[in-house]
Amino acid sequence: AQKVTQAQTEISVVEKEDVTLDCVYETRDTTYYLFWYKQPPSGELVFLIRRNSFDEQNEISGRYSWNFQKSTSSFNFTITASQVVDSAVYFCALSEGTYSSASKIIFGSGTRLSIRP
Amino acid sequence: NAGVTQTPKFRILKIGQSMTLQCTQDMNHNYMYWYRQDPGMGLKLIYYSVGAGITDKGEVPNGYNVSRSTTEDFPLRLELAAPSQTSVYFCASRYTGTDNEQFFGPGTRLTVL
Known part of the structure; x- marks a missing residue:
């Protein structure tokens, strides 16, 4: 069965600090996708990144970076030089199967990140 | 494109009442999904559909119906x-x-009293 664990319920850091959000997943499939979504206080879900199981390259987008390690079944998210606008709930998610399947997404319980000025 | 739209944005129901949450997408997507998010929790799949006339249960379907x-x-x-x-x-x-990216609507906040 597939499962996503975000062990950090809440994190609070001072602005400009670096912060890493952990995500550990479980799946029996060899083909799967991992996602990160941001949910700001306004409530909408904002897509941040998608990574498929065959691409273990780390990715950097501005202050955001993602570290995908199949050996430890982890897909961690780091924000460098955090800003108050980064305050939100962040969800890691997993989808099994190829693009041709229904590919239901299983979400972790989320990490609430608070950036203090 | 408007993307995925949901109505209403907010609704308060009394116990025992019924209602329909509307969802429309204008991207010609064949797969559609309904999730619920309880306070402080992640999203859980209620129902999904792989095309017109086809629906299937997700993780928490009890008390809901779709078409x-x-x-x-x-x-x-x-x-x-x-x-x-x-x-x-x-x-x-x-x-x-596409590579499994889902596009989400803005959400409907429902309170049952």
């Missing part, structure tokens, strides 16, 4: 509302040809 008569619309029906159905409901859609 998919057109590609664009995927309404979620609550019969006999209960306080346990107080939640934020998100609709999402996806096209087969």
Whole structure:
């Protein structure tokens, strides 16, 4: 069965600090996708990144970076030089199967990140 | 494109009442999904559809019904509302040809008193 664990319920850091959000997943499939979504206080879900199981390259987008390690079944998210606008709930998610399947997404319980000025 | 739209944005129901949450997408996506998000929790899949006329249960389908008569619309029906159905409901859609990215609607906040 597939499962996503975000062990950090809440994190609070001072602005400009670096912060890493952990995500550990479980799946029996060899083909799967991992996602990160941001949910700001306004409530909408904002897509941040998608990574498929065959691409273990780390990715950097501005202050955001993602570290995908199949050996430890982890897909961690780091924000460098955090800003108050980064305050939100962040969800890691997993989808099994190829693009041709229904590919239901299983979400972790989320990490609430608070950036203090 | 408007993307995925949901109506209403907010609703308060009394116990035992019924209502339909509307979801429409204009991207010609064949896959559509309904999720609920309870306070402080992640999203849980209620129902999904892989095309018009085809629906299937997700993780938490009890107390809900869906239909998919057109590609664009995927309404979620609550019969006999209960306080346990107080939640934020998100609709999402996806096209087969993309790498599993789901597009989410803005959500409907439902309170059952």
